[in-house]
Amino acid sequence: MELNEKILQCLEKSDKLDTIQLAKEFNEDHQKIVGAVKSLEALDMVTSEPAKSTKWELTEEGKLVAEKGSHEAVLYKSIPSEGIAQAEVMKTIPNAKVGFSKAMSLGWIVIDKSGGTPLVKRKVDNITDKVQLDLNEIKKGIDNLADNVRSDYKKRKLLQEIVIKSFILLKGPQFATSIKKLETDLTSEMLLTGSWKELEFKPYNFDALGQPPECGHLHPLLKVRSEFREIFLEMGFQEMPTNQYVESSFWNFDALFQPQQHPARDAHDTFFISSPATSTKFPMDYLERVKKVHSKGGYGSQGYRYDWKIEEAQKNLLRTHTTAVSARMLYKVAQQETFTPQKFFSIDKVFRNETLDATHLAEFQQVEGLVADRGLGLADLLAQLDHFFRRLGFRRLQFKPAYNPYTEPSMEIFAYHDGLGKWIEIGNSGIFRPEMLLPMGLPPDVRVMAWGLSLERPTMIKYGLTNIRDLVGPRVDLRMVQNNPLCRLNK
Ligand code: FB9
Numbered sequence: 001m002e003l004n005e006k007i008l009q010c011l012e013k014s015d016k017l018d019t020i021q022l023a024k025e026f027n028e029d030h031q032k033i034v035g036a037v038k039s040l041e042a043l044d045m046v047t048s049e050p051a052k053s054t055k056w057e058l059t060e061e062g063k064l065v066a067e068k069g070s071h072e073a074v075l076y077k078s079i080p081s082e083g084i085a086q087a088e089v090m091k092t093i094p095n096a097k098v099g100f101s102k103a104m105s106l107g108w109i110v111i112d113k114s115g116g117t118p119l120v121k122r123k124v125d126n127i128t129d130k131v132q133l134d135l136n137e138i139k140k141g142i143d144n145l146a147d148n149v150r151s152d153y154k155k156r157k158l159l160q161e162i163v164i165k166s167f168i169l170l171k172g173p174q175f176a177t178s179i180k181k182l183e184t185d186l187t188s189e190m191l192l193t194g195s196w197k198e199l200e201f202k203p204y205n206f207d208a209l210g211q212p213p214e215c216g217h218l219h220p221l222l223k224v225r226s227e228f229r230e231i232f233l234e235m236g237f238q239e240m241p242t243n244q245y246v247e248s249s250f251w252n253f254d255a256l257f258q259p260q261q262h263p264a265r266d267a268h269d270t271f272f273i274s275s276p277a278t279s280t281k282f283p284m285d286y287l288e289r290v291k292k293v294h295s296k297g298g299y300g301s302q303g304y305r306y307d308w309k310i311e312e313a314q315k316n317l318l319r320t321h322t323t324a325v326s327a328r329m330l331y332k333v334a335q336q337e338t339f340t341p342q343k344f345f346s347i348d349k350v351f352r353n354e355t356l357d358a359t360h361l362a363e364f365q366q367v368e369g370l371v372a373d374r375g376l377g378l379a380d381l382l383a384q385l386d387h388f389f390r391r392l393g394f395r396r397l398q399f400k401p402a403y404n405p406y407t408e409p410s411m412e413i414f415a416y417h418d419g420l421g422k423w424i425e426i427g428n429s430g431i432f433r434p435e436m437l438l439p440m441g442l443p444p445d446v447r448v449m450a451w452g453l454s455l456e457r458p459t460m461i462k463y464g465l466t467n468i469r470d471l472v473g474p475r476v477d478l479r480m481v482q483n484n485p486l487c488r489l490n491k
Pocket of ligand 1: 367392407427429430459
């Protein structure tokens with residue numbers, strides 16, 4: 001307010017003012033003056049017209065010369081009374097090349113060849129460093145330089161011309177030397193006392209942008225998870241309960257017909273839990289059937305023919321895939337009197353003791369879908385995958401035979417990503433093996449097809465992130481969370 005009123009009082013005395021002049025007079029930053037002018041203009045108290053002026057300023061090198069002296073003066077002062085070899089001058093004195101030629105042309109130094117080795121010597125007893133004096137005047141804002149001198153300093157990159165954008169101030173239609181305090185709130189006290197009749201209210205500015213409401217912001221992973229959840233729900237899938245990170249090896253591996261000596265079951269791939277280290281409650285009749293199909297085979301399978309140990313199955317771990325949950329759900333379905341077709345999905349954390357890198361952490365969110373029905377085959381899986389990934393915006397899919405211990409056949413899924421302009425791996429899939437389903441008690445003609453992908457990969461691609469630590473973890477920039485756009489996977 002004070003600065004605004006000072007500007008108005010100045011304008012009262014002279015009908016036309018320049019903001020540069022005001023900045024000097026009030027010893028204020030020019031931008032601050034411009035801000036004050038704009039707020040007075042919004043009240044129609046002043047009007048302003050843009051103006052341009054130029055000003056000569058010292059370059060960085062010019063500032064150095066103003067401080068330490070010109071290169072020629074520094075060279076002159078560095079020459080000892082007995083003189084110095086020219087090669088030595090070029091080697092030891094800063095900016096000697098420029099300084100030497102200038103000092104020679106000014107008649108400050110001479111080359112004495114009388115002693116065999118040419119020596120650079122002083123030709124005069126003292127000098128006046130005019131360059132340094134001129135530049136310090138400019139520094140103080142005093143510019144009396146002759147044009148030829150100015151262009152010489154500019155050529156030597158000691159001076160530079162800068163353009164200053166300013167405003168010419170004029171009295172506005174509502175000009176006054178003081179600012180009426182415009183009320184911004186109509187209070188009950190004003191209404192009760194009637195004081196509002198003597199007050200002036202600030203006009204509404206209907207062009208003003210609304211204040212962005214302070215609110216929470218969904219993390220991109222949660223936005224993408226909602227999109228996946230919507231897609232599954234629209235396709236009639238039911239979400240599986242995944243709120244149990246600690247799982248037994250039995251449900252995470254054995255129930256899926258994954259042999260106990262499989263490398264994935266080693267500590268370097270799996271996080272085992274030390275307390276409680278084991279689970280002991282299993283459906284024992286089912287466990288016996290699992291033991292048999294691993295060790296002796298059954299249902300037409302020769303099994304793995306190894307000595308299956310319950311102690312191995314009892315080990316607790318952090319689940320390495322949500323397929324452990326799928327196994328629990330399918331076992332539950334198998335307990336029904338009559339089998340009914342099922343469509344399940346899950347989206348939740350899984351944990352792998354893997355080597356960390358820019359795209360892999362020790363945990364990721366797995367997306368998994370499964371369909372259980374009588375007589376399903378590979379064609380149904382292909383159609384299901386096409387339908388699902390089409391909803392993600394993928395129209396061109398390719399499949400590559402793969403291996404999973406619990407599915408046969410298994411396929412890696414690839415899609416052409418228009419945005420990236422290349423084929424990318426988008427997931428894995430397969431038909432659960434009979435050695436997994438039949439020990440559960442499912443009818444022999446029931447087939448279960450399933451597929452999986454991650455939440456992080458699509459999210460990183462969607463939001464243009466290349467390092468997973470910019471998406472999850474302590475390094476995440478919260479402004480990324482606040483500012484990232486809505487997620488529409490198929491756009
Ligand atoms: O998510 C993956 N890629 C992907 C998915 C979607 C996508 O969409 C974008 C909109 C643009 C982009 C990319 N992948 C699976 C493929 C690769 O990223 C792969 O390198 C990493 N995979 C993870 C496993 O890594 C240890 C992704 C994760 C994955 C892989 C397989 C399954 C689940 C997750 C599975 C399964 C499965 C198979 C059969 C039966 C049941 C489950």
